[in-house]
Amino acid sequence: MIKHTRIPALLLFVALFFAACKDQDGPLPQPDPTLYERLGGVDAIALVVDKFLANVVADDAINARFAATVADPFRTQLLRNNLIDQICAGTGGPCQYKGKTMLEAHTGMNITDAEFNALVGDLVAALDFYNVPQQEQDELLAILGPMKSDIVGQ
Numbered sequence: 001m002i003k004h005t006r007i008p009a010l011l012l013f014v015a016l017f018f019a020a021c022k023d024q025d026g027p028l029p030q031p032d033p034t035l036y037e038r039l040g041g042v043d044a045i046a047l048v049v050d051k052f053l054a055n056v057v058a059d060d061a062i063n064a065r066f067a068a069t070v071a072d073p074f075r076t077q078l079l080r081n082n083l084i085d086q087i088c089a090g091t092g093g094p095c096q097y098k099g100k101t102m103l104e105a106h107t108g109m110n111i112t113d114a115e116f117n118a119l120v121g122d123l124v125a126a127l128d129f130y131n132v133p134q135q136e137q138d139e140l141l142a143i144l145g146p147m148k149s150d151i152v153g154q
């Protein structure tokens, strides 16, 4: 049997115990969202790719490179799907890129620095069009940038 004089101390202990437990409640820590999530997922990436391809087709600096692609709806669709998968997979999304390696795809084209920069400019214009923030743009370009050595001068 607990002595009456000890009851206040016991109550204080119980109160402190529950107060300490309550402090540990609250939201569980969430992992940082991936670039894929911050871009808005595959639907947002598809919108950017469509705008990007429209910019490329309107860009006299490089559109001749894509004349045969644009003339063939199947090829155009394949390039679109490959670009969406490539960006989706590269940014941490659930897609799988099933196209050629960048070296395989661009070997024999002898693409110049200026053409590479023109294409990147067309991509940045598409990202700007959809108000993609600078941080996400920088992260995406940092993923695509290292591909340059497999694309230019091959």
Ligand code: HEM
Pocket: 062, 065, 066, 068, 069, 075, 076, 079, 082, 083, 086, 098, 099, 100, 101, 105, 106, 111, 115, 116, 117, 119, 144, 145, 147, 148, 151
């Ligand atoms: C970071 C830059 C680039 C990326 C990420 C990229 C990505 C790709 C991808 C994913 C493909 C499809 C590969 C496949 O068919 O399996 C492709 C094909 C192609 N790329 Fe690039 N590319 C880049 C730069 C360039 C540049 C600068 C040019 C020319 C100015 C270019 C011209 C082409 C052409 C003509 C094709 C073939 C399209 C077709 O099959 O009809 N690419 N590229």
